[in-house]
Amino acid sequence: MELKEALDRLGQLEHTLYAYRYAMGVMSYDSETAAPELAAEGRGEALGTLSEVEYQLTAGPETGLLLEALEQHKEQLTTQQAAQLRVLKKQYDMYSKVPAAEVVEYTKLLNKSAVVWRKAKNENDFAAFAPYLEQLVETSKRFAGYFAPDKHPYDAWLDQYEPGMTRKELDGFFALLRSRIVPLLHRIQTEGQAPDISWLQQHWPREGQEKLSAKVMEIMGLTNGRCTLGETEHPFTTGFSRDDVRITTHYYDEDFTFSLFSVVHEGGHALYEMGVSPRLARTSLSGGASMGIHESQSRFYENLIGRSRAFAGVIWPVVRECFPAQTENVTEEQFWRTINRVEPSLIRTEADELTYCLHIMVRYELEKQLFDGTMQVKDLPAAWNRLMEEYLGVQVPDDTRGVLQDTHWSGGSFGYFPSYALGSAYGAQMMASMRKDLDVDALVAQGSLQPVTDWLGEKIHQYGEEHTPDWLLQNACGAAFDPAFYVKYLEEKYTMVYGLQ
């Protein structure tokens, strides 16, 4: 195939994939926001038909031939075209190298596992879920052997979520956290001055929370006609193009800060999606570079900006406007210390900024051992509980609030968790670099987030998935990933919040 023909076909393939993914993405968003409960079956059938087409487009023989042809002209491809080839090839390998019959079996296993896990979690019955988890681990290991035979199976899955990431690098990352954050937590608990958070225990009317969301959207630059805010059980972001991004939140009457920081977090994801260059529109590169890089943007806004002392000065007056009665006797300082309190907890999704990464460390160590074969599924609950006590100092009372809490494993997502912690660490490193170019605190204190977003846009957002996480970090920070920035940031911040010596 001539280069010109191959490029034409590549363009067509990307446009067609875009259309199917747009449709399935909107159907999925709709299912969480607007669809009636009993719509699931009919939607499932429609999704089945469309995803069959998407599968053919991604892993079919025609696509295989096209990718081979592009491979042969590799030297003549532009950076963007080469990146399109890389991303499409990775998907092709992933989907085409696993025997179709095994994919069918795996899909059935996933459907069943989701149901069994939910029941097991509700009934605190790990034994019921264990055989499914064993099969999920076994299948994931086998599949890794098909699509990345030269890699350790856990590295193969890490690479799916965080291109280039390995156990070796993560071992170093988590060893540093273990040696520095576990002791820091201990010091906070024994020597720290805990903030008074009793003021938070009030009723926070929905109307005020909605007003606050609208104001946050404005401050973050999300009111540009390209992003909307919806309401779902669990907040999330989904983006179909730079001009079509949806974020969601959830309002709890008893705590306005949940929705506040959900909007800031999802808003960070949204700014990334909206910042991808128009030249990557309708290609496989129009989304984020990796789970970790995406999470770096959301956590950058949520924690490094949103929970900063400077931002408290911007958002507290707005909070007071939205809830005048409830905030009458609370100071900005109290607010800031409240939103930065450290409380080791059982549940990852409720964790504070500091202990969050320790939750991830527990999961990483267990996943690695499961894939190494040094851990049996049946021994997971005891190991989980031991690590939770060791790192977070909490006693796990049951598996519902322990090893069964997260949906990820029942969905076959192994190697996904580390990206949450990586995101925070990437973000801290980017902040250190940004501070060389911008007086971040001064800007944030004025409520001027645009220069911050512009900096991230120039260094990260515009490239979408054109470059790897490594390249992006190098581009933004002039260096490879270095978790020392993250540890330093946490130590400095919490020394200040908790008045440590």
Added chain:
Amino acid sequence: MELKEALDRLGQLEHTLYAYRYAMGVMSYDSETAAPELAAEGRGEALGTLSEVEYQLTAGPETGLLLEALEQHKEQLTTQQAAQLRVLKKQYDMYSKVPAAEVVEYTKLLNKSAVVWRKAKNENDFAAFAPYLEQLVETSKRFAGYFAPDKHPYDAWLDQYEPGMTRKELDGFFALLRSRIVPLLHRIQTEGQAPDISWLQQHWPREGQEKLSAKVMEIMGLTNGRCTLGETEHPFTTGFSRDDVRITTHYYDEDFTFSLFSVVHEGGHALYEMGVSPRLARTSLSGGASMGIHESQSRFYENLIGRSRAFAGVIWPVVRECFPAQTENVTEEQFWRTINRVEPSLIRTEADELTYCLHIMVRYELEKQLFDGTMQVKDLPAAWNRLMEEYLGVQVPDDTRGVLQDTHWSGGSFGYFPSYALGSAYGAQMMASMRKDLDVDALVAQGSLQPVTDWLGEKIHQYGEEHTPDWLLQNACGAAFDPAFYVKYLEEKYTMVYGLQ
């Protein structure tokens, strides 16, 4: 092709069409409810790709061969299979018989016309829209010649929206309205006791309106996990299957009855969609039989039930609960007379139950003459204004509030308007028939709408698009369409509301 193979392919085709229509339907619903403003372009591209596939499935040569094969086995088809063939064949003829190049030109014309019409309406500039309207009429006439060469072009388009409907039948229908409703309106205006509606001019908080909507959904049996209520600029209903129906409303601070009757109206559409038999799921027959039959169900609930004296007794206590302060000095009788006031107006979508059909009559007469060639586009405004004065007694001050008010013509929808009036008339005939089986007033007074919905379900809803409007009326009423029921209903009702002798 053997019958068995043809039927297998028919099933596959219907399932595939279902998936694409589901996707495009959700994308369209999403565009009205949740999508950001600037998402339009990206959505348009995705819709373009998917509708190209839908077009091939509907009008492609493979489908042509399949329909031919089914045609040859016609005697062996079940009623349902024959109906599927009928509906698919009609779509096939419609789309495949118009030369592709002309379809492309027409699509461009529609896109341009929509923009030009909106501007012309805003600027009261009919002359700007006139050349586009001329082309739209000409193209519609030409297309009718392609897909229904044996019919008068206007009859061909009527048949698209209301299978079997003709100018001949509509002429009789509207002649009856002209001879009976125009004089009735005149009597109301000269002899009637107008209700005091001044109490309506208050602020109606959104919270109360939302509560009222929720209660109406409950009373109508729409809270079954198969229907949701959304919010849009203009209320509408869209259904993807009997288990997945969406209705929308719009809240106006200055008038709670708009949303109230929007929910009842759209709820009637929703009950129809939810009442289609499961055996028709994922076929071309799973929606309503025609525009007119669909409208008969929505207007049945909105007017024949919703604005009845009996229903006022059910809904007024709920209104009082939602707005205690605003309704303190208002009686149920006042409420009922207020929601049935007659006020000839300029705008169709704001018209009351009685004068609504006169708005339609104006449009019908003009469309017919445009298609006959007895009316030039340039003469439309004057003709419009003359008819509005003759039938409704109103002076049209400008084309914005006159001939330019509706979007339909700019979208190439000619022959669509009559279905609105037909719906009301069908509904009145069904009510007369229902009264022979049920004590409707007593049931409604108790708030028991289920037997009413069950009756409609048995006679109409369950059949989806399996049968024609004629067949359904015969099934429900034991007779062909007879507009006398509608006129009698309106005369009796408004004699009572306005205390005429």
